Amino acid sequence: MNILITGASRGIGAAAYALLKKHGHRVVGHSTRGSDELIAGDLMNPAAPRDIWDTAADELGGEIHVLVNNAGIYEAVADNAPDEEWHAAWQRTLTVNLQAAADLSRLAVSHYLDRGGGGRIINIASRAAYRGDSPQHWHYAASKAAMVGMIKTIARGYAGDGILCFGVAPGFTVSEMTAEYLQGRGGAKIIADIPLGRVASTDEVAEVIRWLATEAPASATGSVIDVNGASYVR
Numbered sequence: 001m002n003i004l005i006t007g008a009s010r011g012i013g014a015a016a017y018a019l020l021k022k023h024g025h026r027v028v029g030h031s032t033r034g035s036d037e038l039i040a041g042d043l044m045n046p047a048a049p050r051d052i053w054d055t056a057a058d059e060l061g062g063e064i065h066v067l068v069n070n071a072g073i074y075e076a077v078a079d080n081a082p083d084e085e086w087h088a089a090w091q092r093t094l095t096v097n098l099q100a101a102a103d104l105s106r107l108a109v110s111h112y113l114d115r116g117g118g119g120r121i122i123n124i125a126s127r128a129a130y131r132g133d134s135p136q137h138w139h140y141a142a143s144k145a146a147m148v149g150m151i152k153t154i155a156r157g158y159a160g161d162g163i164l165c166f167g168v169a170p171g172f173t174v175s176e177m178t179a180e181y182l183q184g185r186g187g188a189k190i191i192a193d194i195p196l197g198r199v200a201s202t203d204e205v206a207e208v209i210r211w212l213a214t215e216a217p218a219s220a221t222g223s224v225i226d227v228n229g230a231s232y233v234r
Contacts, residue, residue, distance in 0.1 A: 001214060003020055003068065003213060004029075004053070004064050004066070005017050005070055006043075006052070006069055006100075006101075008031060009033075012205045013031075013071065015205065017029045019203070026060055030071065039056060039059075049107065050103070053107045053111075065119055065120065066213045067121045068121075069105065069123045069124060072124065073092065073096050073097060074137070074140055075089060075140075076136035077089035077090075077136060079136070093139040093143050097144065098146050098147055101147060105150065105165075109121075112158075112161070117161035118163065120165070120213055121165045122166050123166070124209070127169050127226065127231065127232050128140060128145075129145040130232060130234055131232045144169075151222065151224060155222030156222065159218075159222075166223055166225070167224035168208050168224070169224050169228070170227045170228060171200060172231075173202055174198075194229040194230070199229065212225070
C-alpha cells in the first residue's frame with residue numbers, strides 16, 4: 001500500500017513509519033522541518049496540508065491508499081494566562097491538531113472518490129478526548145474530542161464509497177520525549193493510574209496503526225481504539 005503519515009520524525013509517528021516500511025509498504029513521512037527522508041511542512045501554515053499531500057502523491061506515483069494523521073502538539077497554557085496568550089495557545093493547538101488533520105482528511109476523501117472509492121484514514125486522537133486532561137490542557141482535550149467527532153462523521157458519510165476512517169486513542173506513551181519524566185516523581189503518579197502497571201510503548205501504538213491501515217475489517221469503520229493500559233475504559 002501507499003501510505004502518508006504526518007509527524008513521522010519521533011515518538012508514535014516514527015515507530016509507525018518504521019513498522020509500515022518494515023512490512024513492505026511504500027510510506028512517505030512528514031515532519032515540520034523535514035529531512036532527507038521526510039517531507040517538510042509547518043502545519044500552522046494553511047497551505048501546508050495541500051503541499052504535503054501533493055508532494056506525497058508525487059512521490060507515490062500519484063496514488064495514496066492510506067492517510068495517517070499523527071502530527072500533533074501538546075503545549076500547556078495556564079487557565080489564568082493573559083487573554084492574548086490563552087487565545088494564541090488555543091489557535092495553535094486547534095490548527096495543528098484539528099484543522100490540519102481535517103484538511104488532509106478532506107484531500108484524502110477527494111482523492112479516494114476521484115479514483116473510484118476505497119481508501120483509509122487513521123487519525124491519532126487521545127485518551128484525553130474522552131476523560132479530559134489537566135487544567136493546563138483544555139485546548140488539547142478539546143482538539144482531540146473534536147477529532148473523534150470528525151472520525152465518526154467521515155466513517156458514516158463515506159463508508160458506502162469504500163472509504164474507511166478509524167481512530168487511535170493512546171494514553172501516556174513512553175518515547176524519547178517522555179522517558180526522563182517517567183523516571184522522575186511524575187512517572188510514579190502516572191503508572192499508579194494505569195492498571196496494566198506500565199505505560200504503552202510507541203511500538204504498541206504503531207502496531208494498532210498498522211493493523212487499522214492495512215488489515216482492520218471494513219465493518220470496524222468509525223471505531224476508535226484505546227491504547228492506555230485500562231487507565232480509561234468506556
